[in-house]
Amino acid sequence: MAHQIRYIMVGGFLGAGKTTMLGRLASEYTARGLNVGIITNDQATDLVDTNSLRAQGFRVGEVAGACFCCNFNELMETAKNLSDDQRPDILLAEPVGSCTDLVATVIQPIKHLFDAEFVIAPYTVILKPSHGRKVLKNEKRAGFSPKAAYILKKQLEEADAILINRIDELSTEEVDELSQLLQEHHPDVPTLKISAKTGAGFEELLELLDQPGEYGQRLLEIDYDIYAEGEAELGWLNSSLSVQSEQDFSLDTFLLEIVSQLQSRLQDLSAETAHLKVIGLW
Numbered sequence: 001m002a003h004q005i006r007y008i009m010v011g012g013f014l015g016a017g018k019t020t021m022l023g024r025l026a027s028e029y030t031a032r033g034l035n036v037g038i039i040t041n042d043q044a045t046d047l048v049d050t051n052s053l054r055a056q057g058f059r060v061g062e063v064a065g066a067c068f069c070c071n072f073n074e075l076m077e078t079a080k081n082l083s084d085d086q087r088p089d090i091l092l093a094e095p096v097g098s099c100t101d102l103v104a105t106v107i108q109p110i111k112h113l114f115d116a117e118f119v120i121a122p123y124t125v126i127l128k129p130s131h132g133r134k135v136l137k138n139e140k141r142a143g144f145s146p147k148a149a150y151i152l153k154k155q156l157e158e159a160d161a162i163l164i165n166r167i168d169e170l171s172t173e174e175v176d177e178l179s180q181l182l183q184e185h186h187p188d189v190p191t192l193k194i195s196a197k198t199g200a201g202f203e204e205l206l207e208l209l210d211q212p213g214e215y216g217q218r219l220l221e222i223d224y225d226i227y228a229e230g231e232a233e234l235g236w237l238n239s240s241l242s243v244q245s246e247q248d249f250s251l252d253t254f255l256l257e258i259v260s261q262l263q264s265r266l267q268d269l270s271a272e273t274a275h276l277k278v279i280g281l282w
């Protein structure tokens with residue numbers, strides 16, 4: 001029988017650092033001689049995340065048009081396609097940052113339906129410090145709607161381990177404050193401090209992800225009305241633009257110019273940007 005694939009799903013709110021972390025994990029596993037497949041997820045095709053991971057040389061399949069949690073069959077189909085030429089040892093999966101309830105809708109179905117093919121690694125959820133502090137402290141007027149905050153809290157609640165990311169930017173006091181807040185809200189859940197950007201904390205993270213055990217068991221009680229409204233609030237525009245020029249131009253400068261103009265126009269409207277990502281390809 002073919003070997004079992006280790007299924008490593010990394011959750012976390014929009015912009016938490018999932019893709020950056022998966023890229024680093026994929027490099028680490030590849031360096032150990034393991035065969036890695038990655039699955040990304042969004043509402044549209046040709047995702048920024050897919051492009052950025054493929055540009056790093058990884059094998060990436062995407063589930064586009066619906067989130068994993070609503071389209072389990074397509075997730076499994078994509079996993080199968082990735083396995084066609086070479087069966088991966090490790091399958092890294094990134095769900096959409098505005099989704100939760102992934103234990104019930106993804107991990108448990110894998111266990112029930114594909115138990116012989118997959119081993120489930122601890123389900124880790126990344127916490128972005130700026131989001132985490134506001135939501136865990138229940139800050140008012142934090143630029144976070146209560147329904148979006150509900151989703152972030154539910155994501156943490158179903159984690160086997162919570163990863164405090166971006167420690168490269170934090171002081172010891174700031175890291176301690178977040179650890180303390182997590183300890184108060186989730187006393188039974190281990191936390192790790194990492195930087196997906198620099199690789200700090202990855203040795204411990206890799207050790208955690210290798211642990212045998214029964215993971216993905218924290219089933220949520222969830223109010224689907226609040227969840228659906230929160231997810232709708234976080235809905236976004238996917239758009240692409242094709243540009244031609246007679247003269248050479250710097251793509252980075254061009255993209256930065258678009259982003260800064262967007263930022264100042266939104267500031268004029270007193271609108272806070274929840275999430276924005278841009279990729280330039282030529």
Ligand SMILES: Nc1nc2c(ncn2[C@@H]2O[C@H](COP(=O)(O)OP(=O)(O)OP(=O)(O)O)[C@@H](O)[C@H]2O)c(=O)[nH]1
Nearest residue numbers: 013014015016017018019020097165166195196197
């Ligand atoms: N300083 C710092 N920046 C980080 C770190 N991890 C991620 N980032 C940055 O944060 C931004 C978002 O990172 P992504 O990895 O795209 O986050 P994501 O969770 O995949 O985002 P979505 O898929 O859009 O929800 C990028 O600009 C990253 O470079 C980190 O550890 N330190």
Ligand SMILES: [Mg+2]
Nearest residue numbers: 018019049094
């Ligand atoms: Mg991503």
